[in-house]
Amino acid sequence: MPAGRKDTSGTYVFAPLTPDRWTDLEALFGARGACGGCWCMAWRLRPSEFRAQKGEGNRRAFKNVVKKGPPPGILAYFGKEPVGWCAVAPRAAYPRLANSKVLAPVDDRAVWSVSCLFVRKEYRRKGLSAGLISAAVELARTLGAQMVEGYPTDTKGQAQPAPFVWTGLPTAFLKAGFEEVARRSPARPIMRRALRKKR
Numbered sequence: 001m002p003a004g005r006k007d008t009s010g011t012y013v014f015a016p017l018t019p020d021r022w023t024d025l026e027a028l029f030g031a032r033g034a035c036g037g038c039w040c041m042a043w044r045l046r047p048s049e050f051r052a053q054k055g056e057g058n059r060r061a062f063k064n065v066v067k068k069g070p071p072p073g074i075l076a077y078f079g080k081e082p083v084g085w086c087a088v089a090p091r092a093a094y095p096r097l098a099n100s101k102v103l104a105p106v107d108d109r110a111v112w113s114v115s116c117l118f119v120r121k122e123y124r125r126k127g128l129s130a131g132l133i134s135a136a137v138e139l140a141r142t143l144g145a146q147m148v149e150g151y152p153t154d155t156k157g158q159a160q161p162a163p164f165v166w167t168g169l170p171t172a173f174l175k176a177g178f179e180e181v182a183r184r185s186p187a188r189p190i191m192r193r194a195l196r197k198k199r
Contacts, residue, residue: 044095
């Protein structure tokens with residue numbers, strides 16, 4: 001079993017994505033890079049740049065992000081199998097957020113952003129997303145974060161294909177201790193969790 005932090009149920013193990021775990025991320029994402037050749041680069045690039053290097057270019061770019069460090073997110077394991085992913089980084093690492101009116105900064109506080117979740121199909125709807133978000137918060141805390149934001153999609157209880165809710169659902173963020181602080185669009189709340197330094 002991979003070294004990492006177990007969830008309270010003992011079902012999953014969570015571990016930061018370090019270079020030695022890159023092949024686990026590749027196994028989880030598959031040939032399509034999780035969805036449409038994204039490789040978790042959608043927020044890190046301007047739209048034209050993202051389209052230009054979609055697929056293999058994004059894979060190489062994200063591998064370089066992982067190699068450079070710090071860890072850009074959390075992997076979830078069931079046994080030795082990677083089954084989930086949650087990206088977290090300082091908001092400044094996601095240039096695409098800077099151009100979003102709906103997700104514009106709430107205030108001038110320095111925040112980290114949970115930008116993406118991906119869970120293997122057979123492990124969806126089992127509460128894993130909340131565990132991933134909580135583990136991502138703890139990673140951000142260890143790296144100096146004092147505030148973490150999320151930008152879930154509010155489906156109003158209507159089922160949506162997984163690719164449409166890749167920023168997560170409000171219920172998962174609520175379970176992870178977040179609260180809504182702004183909503184400029186009916187479907188896109190901004191949720192936050194303030195962090196205290198561990199003694």
